Amino acid sequence: MSTGELAAAGVATVYEARGRLGLIDESFEPLLPGRAVAGPARTALCGQDDNRAVHEVMTHVRPGEVVVLTMPEPRPVALLGDLLATQARARGAAAVLVDAAVRDVADLRELGLPVWTRWRRVRGAGKDFRGAVNVPVTIGGATIEPGDLVVLDDDGAAVVPAADLDATVRAVRERLAKEAGLRKRWRSGELSYDVYGMRAQDAP
Ligand SMILES: O=C([O-])CC(=O)C(=O)O
Ligand SMILES: [Mg+2]
Numbered sequence: 001m002s003t004g005e006l007a008a009a010g011v012a013t014v015y016e017a018r019g020r021l022g023l024i025d026e027s028f029e030p031l032l033p034g035r036a037v038a039g040p041a042r043t044a045l046c047g048q049d050d051n052r053a054v055h056e057v058m059t060h061v062r063p064g065e066v067v068v069l070t071m072p073e074p075r076p077v078a079l080l081g082d083l084l085a086t087q088a089r090a091r092g093a094a095a096v097l098v099d100a101a102v103r104d105v106a107d108l109r110e111l112g113l114p115v116w117t118r119w120r121r122v123r124g125a126g127k128d129f130r131g132a133v134n135v136p137v138t139i140g141g142a143t144i145e146p147g148d149l150v151v152l153d154d155d156g157a158a159v160v161p162a163a164d165l166d167a168t169v170r171a172v173r174e175r176l177a178k179e180a181g182l183r184k185r186w187r188s189g190e191l192s193y194d195v196y197g198m199r200a201q202d203a204p
Contacts, residue, residue, distance in 0.1 A: 003064075003149060007038035009172045011155045013179070017171035018164070024150075024157035026140030028097065028116040031105060035114040036153040039066040039094035040162070041144050043137045046071040046100075047129025051079045054125075057133045058084065063092030066150040070099035070137045076119035082107035089113040095152055099139045116152050 006014055015023045042065040044057035054069055061067055067088050069079050080096060082104035088096055095114045101121035102108060108115050136145045142159050144150065149160040149168075160168045185195065193199050 003038040003040075006149065006151055006160070006169065006172060007036040007153070009176055010036060010153050011151050011158045013175055014151050014160065014168065014172055015158045017175040018160065018168055022142060022158045022160055024097075024140040024142045024144075024159060026099070026118065026156070028118055028152075028156055029120070030152070030154055031102070031108055031115045031117065032112070033154055035095075036151075037066065037095040037114055038149055038151045039064045040147045041066055041068045041150045041159070042093075043068045043135060043144060043146050044070075044131060044133045045135050045137050046079060046125070046131040048072050049075060049077045049125055050127065050129040050131065051084070051125035052127045052129055053131030053133055054079050054084055055127070056130070058087040058091065060133060061088055061091040061093050064094050065092075066152065067093050067096045068099075068137060068139070068144055068150060069096065070139050071131070074099045074118060074139075076101040076121035077123050077125050078103040078121055079125055080108075080115070080117075082111060085111055085113055085115065095150075097139075097150060097152060097157055099137075114152070116157060 044053040046053040079100045080102045098117040101119035102117040134146045144159045151158045
């Protein structure tokens with residue numbers, strides 16, 4: 001399976017298939033709604049309100065990666081705008097996940113690189129603190145190690161540890177098959193309330 005298969009399955013399915021693990025439990029706005037992406041994480045933990053580490057992490061980005069940006073206390077400060085995103089795009093990044101703000105939103109959309117962000121805000125970041133790149137980061141209660149698979153869609157974001165990828169792929173395929181079977185039944189008019197025995201249980 002390709003990471004594309006996990007992207008197509010979607011965040012909710014990947015999370016459920018893993019037994020409700022790996023949810024990045026935070027609200028993100030997809031600047032390009034409708035896009036679904038999965039790719040290995042390339043991480044930067046910025047200094048507080050500072051994006052020097054974003055400049056540095058661009059030197060590491062490889063094609064297909066999801067660039068993950070955070071800072072010690074996420075705040076609506078713009079870590080990324082069109083100039084930095086243009087570098088990510090040129091290096092072949094699949095997406096950027098920003099646990100802070102972005103700006104130049106119209107240009108980011110024009111660029112076509114899908115960006116998920118916690119806030120849109122113009123307030124600029126400093127360039128004074130090195131921060132750290134290629135380190136584990138924690139976002140929305142989930143720890144993302146560099147190289148872990150990050151899945152993004154209109155629902156939000158989830159992470160799959162690199163070591164769990166094969167097992168996750170199997171579990172996702174099973175879940176998709178199960179959901180396809182259920183969808184067929186619900187389409188034909190059957191009701192989960194009956195099929196799952198809830199009506200019988202709730203009967204007086
Ligand atoms: O320069 C910055 O700090 C962020 C920005 O607006 C850009 O990348 O275009
Ligand atoms: Mg800018």
